[in-house]
Amino acid sequence: MPPTRRRVLAATGCSLAPLAGCLTGVDSDGLELVTPEATPDDDWSEPDWRPADATPTEDDVDATTVVAGLEIPWDLTFADDDAFLTERDGGVRRFDADALAAADETPLGPDDGETILEAEDLPDRAAPGEGGTLGIAVHPDYPDASELFVYYTTDDDGTGNRVVRYDLEGDDLETILDDIPGATTHNGGRIAFGPDDALWVLTGDAEEPALTQDPGSRAGAVLRVTPDGDPASESVDWGDDGDPRTYTLGHRNPQGIAFTPQGTPVIAEHGPVARDELSILRPGGNYGWDLLRGGPNDPDYDGYDEHDEATPPVVNTGPETTWAPSGLAFYDDETIETWENHVFVAGLTSNALYAVALQPADDGAENSAESGDGTRYDDDWLDDRFEATAHTLFEGEFGRIRHVEPGPDGLLYILTSNRDGRAGDGFPLEDDDRIVRLDPA
Template sequence: MCSPTRRRLLAATGAAVPALAGCFTESGSDATELATPESVPADDWVKPDWRPADAVPSEDDVAATTVVSDLAIPWDLTVAAGDAFVTERDGGVRRFDADTLAEDADLGPNDGETLLESASLPDRASPGEGGTLGVAAHPDYPDTPDLFVYYTADDGGVSNRVVRYDLEADALETILEGIPGSSVHNGGRIAFGPDDHLWVLTGDAREPALSQDPGSRAGAVLRVTPDGEPHPENPDWGDDGDRRTYTLGHRNPQGLDFTPQGTPILAEHGPGARDELSILRPGGNYGWDIVRGGPDDPEYGSYDEYEAATPPVVNTGPKTTWAPSGLAFYDDDAIGPWENTVLVCGLTSSALSVVGLTPRSDSDGDDEASSDDTDGVRYDADWLDDRVTATVHRLFADEWGRLRHVEPGPDGSLYLLTSNRDGRADGPFPRTNDDRIVRLDPR
């Protein structure tokens, strides 16, 4: 079944929207079916019991300190029980003391411990954008001393894997493999959700059609147990589907976090801009590579034309590029104007986007994103996710170059990871001592 949106409810009452044909509609004379599950868990939308701060976020709200320099393309960071784990795309996994990161500055790689060498990851390879990517600690760490790592492998063909590393036993076990890989579009972010299950983001591996194949693990959000088995409440994608799949139709997702109510929020790279921020629905199909734009996009199908596609909260359109990577939902009041916002790192934009999400009524909606210097950029077009309006403020543009990830630290602080030595930086970057971890402390 398809998850209902306001447009589908209007269709049921006879309002003028494209006619449904099962769970897909026709665009012009060609009908294209998007994959949908046999059954979908209930998606009862509950308006958030939180609201973004009623203030304009500013760079002056925080004090910035470079904590660690000279890293080899840091990709992910997670903090757990006094330990801070950092992956380097062209290396392995380092462990820093979390208190040291929170208090000191001007550290180097050797101030941390090399926990996993790249050679310790079987068949590890780093083609293009691949390599050692996501990292997550077990929810019961350190009582359960397990660390999970997503990396690119080449054993005669490029793919991606998730391994579990037992720090006490010094034992490595593959829990998830068979994720298509390539020199680009490997996804890579992993995180434990509020249900203590592991969420895994995968890219389309330069084969867009795989994103519409429920039996492929490409272009999808997977939700698995710590052993790599399907979450028991995942959607049923049919006999040929993979029960590990929570959503599909993704191009190259690299950002994931959860609201205080446990709702997953995802950021992914679009084609030629068209970057997206989405609220995930179980069984949602996010359209790639059939749908990726609005009604005025000349190159890609519109979400208005494909009712099986779940629309995003933000689509930056064909003229604005974020190249979004890691994100965090900031629910701390230490940085007041940033409270209850989604923080999204931009690679091409070289900026941190602060996104406020507010519920909107059925009467809201404009045709285009609107903006001014005070209110930021507002996304509330009718063809976007009709549950919320997104308001975006861009901070620190070109301050540190390409930003790969943002991670909450102690006492309301945040950590930013730069990605200036990945071959994509230009202008003044990379700078001496890139790449780095920058700490943002509340003023």
């Protein structure tokens, strides 16, 4: 059997130098994970929403291309009558939400949207590899508070990432969060306002895995801030050297976040050579990267079951299955009836959309979503609050799917990412990249 990462660390006598390829917090036994000194009360309670009880299929929806000819769209969000879109190699566009909902046989083009920010309007912006203009969020009080928030990659004496606030009325742009480590890959990048009106920011390990176990680094973390970039209320205490903005750490490259109807954050992140994860966050949780990443039989990594201080995911795809997850959405609308209360996860390398049904683990009721050809995630070492069943939709139909976003009137929108240099199997198509609308059939 190949040595696990734990055995390699113990054998090499790695030092504590955080950027030298070894990992921080390594003790004589080979491993020690960072834990907070104090966390807010975990208000976890049984879900007050009905778990998904039907099996979603592609026949439940009709797919319509509503915008064509985009350049690597990365994020999409709706607010009031507007839809805001980022393009990784560009800036920010605004479309009329009603126009997207009404588009039929003839899709809109990029010029049918209004350019809000050009790439050059973002100070120090760079687009190395997977970096560029990434996540976007809109102030919860929009349009009364006419503010956009954009996460993008910078080159200012080194690669980093930054979150800015842009006032649409005053044409003012202000940095609210800086010093997020960046690299050619693993920049994270998704941002979203939660039900608590805090801005949640997902960051990657910036190709320096050791940083994810440093609570002061802002790398490989989920950050939670006010619209001014300050730590949100009831922050986690990581000690004197920790950043109070850090809600959880130990993440590799998270790119999707959504919230259950109860307000609980759910994230998706890329794993190493498969081992992709869907996690239901706990405040102060350490998700183990890159010291562990799997189950008890993983050939290369320590398992969550070996470390009580680690917080396990609800889904880990294992070393043989790759989703390459990016954006996600919790769909709690009745418009597409059989899709209600599923978590939908966009898949890049897998060229698919995943529908995940979450069932409370101690709920003895039969869940019809468990039937069919879905993959069941109920191992003892996973998050003990839920069991999950995942169904694969649209495999190979749209190519690489970057994001899925609920829109007005209960519709769902997906973004393709076929012009990023990684598409295959006949992609990109002539009209790529696209926004595709999913309507109830």
